[in-house]
Amino acid sequence: xxxxxxxxxxxxxxxxxxxxKLRLRKEAKDILDxxxxxxxVVSVVGLYRTGKSYLMNxxxxxxxxxxxxxxxxxxxxxxxxxxxxHPYKEGHTLVLLDTEGLGDVKKGDExxxxxxxxxxxxxxxTLVYNSLGVIDNTALEKLHYITELTENIRVKAEVGQHEEExxxxxxxxxxxxxxxxxxxxxxxMGNKQITSDEYLESALTLKSGSSPQTExxxxxxxxxxxxxxxxxxxxxxxxxxxxxxxxxxxxxxxKELDSEFLEQANxxxxxxxxxxxxxxxxxxxxxxxxxxxxxxxxxxxxxxSGKVPCLENAVVSLAKIQNVRAVEQALQFYMTEMLSxxxxxMRPEELSDIHTVxxxxxxxxxxxxxxxxxxxxxxQELMVPADTxxxxxxxxxxxxRAQI
Ligand SMILES: Nc1nc2c(ncn2[C@@H]2O[C@H](COP(=O)(O)OP(=O)(O)OP(=O)(O)O)[C@@H](O)[C@H]2O)c(=O)[nH]1
Ligand SMILES: [Mg+2]
Numbered sequence: 001x002x003x004x005x006x007x008x009x010x011x012x013x014x015x016x017x018x019x020x021k022l023r024l025r026k027e028a029k030d031i032l033d034x035x036x037x038x039x040x041v042v043s044v045v046g047l048y049r050t051g052k053s054y055l056m057n058x059x060x061x062x063x064x065x066x067x068x069x070x071x072x073x074x075x076x077x078x079x080x081x082x083x084x085x086h087p088y089k090e091g092h093t094l095v096l097l098d099t100e101g102l103g104d105v106k107k108g109d110e111x112x113x114x115x116x117x118x119x120x121x122x123x124x125x126t127l128v129y130n131s132l133g134v135i136d137n138t139a140l141e142k143l144h145y146i147t148e149l150t151e152n153i154r155v156k157a158e159v160g161q162h163e164e165e166x167x168x169x170x171x172x173x174x175x176x177x178x179x180x181x182x183x184x185x186x187x188x189m190g191n192k193q194i195t196s197d198e199y200l201e202s203a204l205t206l207k208s209g210s211s212p213q214t215e216x217x218x219x220x221x222x223x224x225x226x227x228x229x230x231x232x233x234x235x236x237x238x239x240x241x242x243x244x245x246x247x248x249x250x251x252x253x254x255k256e257l258d259s260e261f262l263e264q265a266n267x268x269x270x271x272x273x274x275x276x277x278x279x280x281x282x283x284x285x286x287x288x289x290x291x292x293x294x295x296x297x298x299x300x301x302x303x304x305s306g307k308v309p310c311l312e313n314a315v316v317s318l319a320k321i322q323n324v325r326a327v328e329q330a331l332q333f334y335m336t337e338m339l340s341x342x343x344x345x346m347r348p349e350e351l352s353d354i355h356t357v358x359x360x361x362x363x364x365x366x367x368x369x370x371x372x373x374x375x376x377x378x379x380q381e382l383m384v385p386a387d388t389x390x391x392x393x394x395x396x397x398x399x400x401r402a403q404i
Contacts (some may be wrong), residue, residue: 048101
């Protein structure tokens, strides 16, 4: 199932600069800037060398794209982005974010992993956590990044009660999908067949008691349950037999892949295409590609300057960036339209009529691009120069008339 490509290949969205700090790539920001429709953002995170990039290529409907590694060395660095036409939702763009594998000891900087995880949570509307084998205690311990979210992300500008924060996270965080790769067990409990979702939920069952060990056991489970309201699980068998498998899976044709793997991969893709929601920000507003690029910039800047990214502050910054731009574009529209419509010689009343119509259209241009301008602060800014423009144009046209 191939998704139409807005981009022929993925590009790097967030990378490390020479000082080891995260930085947003301008090339990728420019691509997002050009996307004026809502975006469904799906990111994949998980330990290195677990088939994340391969899974993202399947979502793009392509055999290759995000680079796959065939050695033990981690391959993807930073966060890579591929924007494709959404295969199911007309008028939407599917933004796929493939991230650097977590837990590679050679990296030496654990905080880097933490920020990759946080940015994936902050930027996506669906977060896919990818792991190999089974969902056991070890797998949940490896997901310790989830327990650090409260330290590294703030929802409200003003810090509130801890309980409030949990509920706030749940309101604003993406939906969560656990993709278990090379799963070889039977989904059975006792004699009863269970679904993969039931398998995940049973792995998240809390132990009773309050000993430090129990607390440690419960912590990642509690965080998953409290922060992510929507949870799904997909289990994938090995993709091919060991004779064909899989140093270079991108070279295997569909026929060479295990049929059960293919079926699971298709079910997974269908779920994402059908159920992954457009990206929203605090307040529930859906955002466009342009806004996503601005949001990424705000978060990366916060991390670069040593601050804890805050969702509420980000939305305020985002609104400012978007609204300033919306005013600029609306003014530009007004001037172009007025100059093309005003015919000489012209009476002031006629000019006024054209102004009224054009101003209305300019406000529409502003409204489409603006963001949370509920008190019309920026819209009023637009009106003042529009009046000034009208005056300037009148003077200009009257001078021309006087010369006739
Ligand atoms: N056994 C197995 N191998 C896979 C699977 N999917 C991909 N591979 C292979 O595993 C290797 C790593 O795949 P990638 O998709 O690059 O893994 P990654 O998680 O993106 O790796 P990093 O970018 O280094 O974190 C490649 O040789 C793939 O062909 C899978 O489901 N099972
Ligand atoms: Mg990769």
